[in-house]
Amino acid sequence: MSRSRVTVVLSQAPGKHPAKRALEESVVAALLLEPELEVSVVPNLYDLGPDHTGRLFLGSVTGDMVVISWLYPRAAFWLLDRDGIKGQFGETQLKPPADDEEEEAEAEVDTPLDRPEAIGPAGTIPDRHIYCLDLRDFNKHEPYVAEVKRIAGECRARREAQAREKAANNPAVLQLGVSLTKPEVPTSQQAFTPESLLAAPGRRWYPVIDYSRCTNCLECLDFCLFGVYGVDPLERILVENQDQCKKGCPACSRVCPQQAIIFPEYKSAPIAGADTGAVGGLKIDLSKLFGGDIGDALSTAVQERDRELVNDGRDAVGMSVGIPKRQADKPKGPKDDLDKLVDDLDNLGL
Numbered sequence: 001m002s003r004s005r006v007t008v009v010l011s012q013a014p015g016k017h018p019a020k021r022a023l024e025e026s027v028v029a030a031l032l033l034e035p036e037l038e039v040s041v042v043p044n045l046y047d048l049g050p051d052h053t054g055r056l057f058l059g060s061v062t063g064d065m066v067v068i069s070w071l072y073p074r075a076a077f078w079l080l081d082r083d084g085i086k087g088q089f090g091e092t093q094l095k096p097p098a099d100d101e102e103e104e105a106e107a108e109v110d111t112p113l114d115r116p117e118a119i120g121p122a123g124t125i126p127d128r129h130i131y132c133l134d135l136r137d138f139n140k141h142e143p144y145v146a147e148v149k150r151i152a153g154e155c156r157a158r159r160e161a162q163a164r165e166k167a168a169n170n171p172a173v174l175q176l177g178v179s180l181t182k183p184e185v186p187t188s189q190q191a192f193t194p195e196s197l198l199a200a201p202g203r204r205w206y207p208v209i210d211y212s213r214c215t216n217c218l219e220c221l222d223f224c225l226f227g228v229y230g231v232d233p234l235e236r237i238l239v240e241n242q243d244q245c246k247k248g249c250p251a252c253s254r255v256c257p258q259q260a261i262i263f264p265e266y267k268s269a270p271i272a273g274a275d276t277g278a279v280g281g282l283k284i285d286l287s288k289l290f291g292g293d294i295g296d297a298l299s300t301a302v303q304e305r306d307r308e309l310v311n312d313g314r315d316a317v318g319m320s321v322g323i324p325k326r327q328a329d330k331p332k333g334p335k336d337d338l339d340k341l342v343d344d345l346d347n348l349g350l
């Protein structure tokens with residue numbers, strides 16, 4: 001029985017930061033020694049346009065995949081989903097080291113966020129897993145290599161269990177001597193050369209929707225006045241015109257009631273896709289350290305949108321356009337914990 005290999009794709013940091021390049025190279029060098037892995041390198045995932053070879057390569061991978069990037073796992077996973085590279089979310093056990101104080105704070109708020117039902121990803125999700133690891137978690141290659149090897153073992157065990165189940169349901173398959181695992185590396189994947197994958201793309205800026213949170217309220221569609229959002233034939237929200245978004249502006253992420261809009265390269269962790277449930281631990285620290293209410297997310301979003309309108313030669317609209325009543329009333333009421341957390345971290349530039 002042939003053993004299928006897990007594809008590992010390392011997404012480089014934009015620019016040429018020497019320490020980041022050194023870590024990337026050491027991770028790749030160590031992974032290349034593992035016979036069970038198929039390792040490739042692409043430029044920064046977020047910057048890949050639809051025709052970039054790196055994107056086409058990612059789209060050609062049909063089996064389990066590990067993506068190692070400088071993005072939060074949630075951001076990387078939904079970014080891939082937006083590009084049609086879909087799979088089940090693979091849970092990583094790689095966690096950044098937390099100091100004692102953070103661990104204590106997280107323990108105090110270890111309650112899951114109460115979220116309404118989300119619409120989930122569009123279309124059929126293939127029976128494979130995509131694991132995303134964040135290169136900012138550790139500054140040495142060993143933890144990444146250990147986690148990728150663990151993931152490869154997990155994928156192998158899952159495939160073998162599926163193969164056994166399939167054989168049990170169809171004994172004729174085994175009698176014919178047919179291998180039940182996937183082929184070693186699909187030929188479509190072999191067609192890409194390392195050089196073609198690494199063609200430098202231009203920088204991009206656009207929102208990514210986390211459909212495990214999005215409830216399809218369409219508030220982002222109403223709020224954005226630049227034609228970025230649209231709906232699909234099933235009336236589901238989507239980022240239709242990615243490159244019409246205004247560089248550096250995260251306005252609509254502040255308006256989304258589910259914190260489902262990610263700007264993967266924004267300076268504030270929750271907007272960039274940090275798992276706010278876990279980051280919730282930080283809130284207690286921040287409140288203790290800085291205290292008080294630091295601004296209002298909606299008015300910040302309106303100011304950011306007005307600035308972009310004026311930059312485009314249009315009139316500022318303030319709160320008069322695209323603010324649902326529920327949101328417009330919000331500043332007068334008490335903020336919930338997550339709103340405050342997003343504001344606090346954003347203002348701190350964490």
Ligand code: SF4
Pocket residue numbers: 209213214215216217218219220221237255256257258259260261
């Ligand atoms: S505002 Fe948020 S929850 Fe509502 S449709 Fe947009 S992304 Fe989804």
Ligand code: SF4
Pocket residue numbers: 207223224225226228229244245246249250251252253305
């Ligand atoms: S950041 Fe601004 S331009 Fe970009 S999608 Fe959101 S509201 Fe539209």
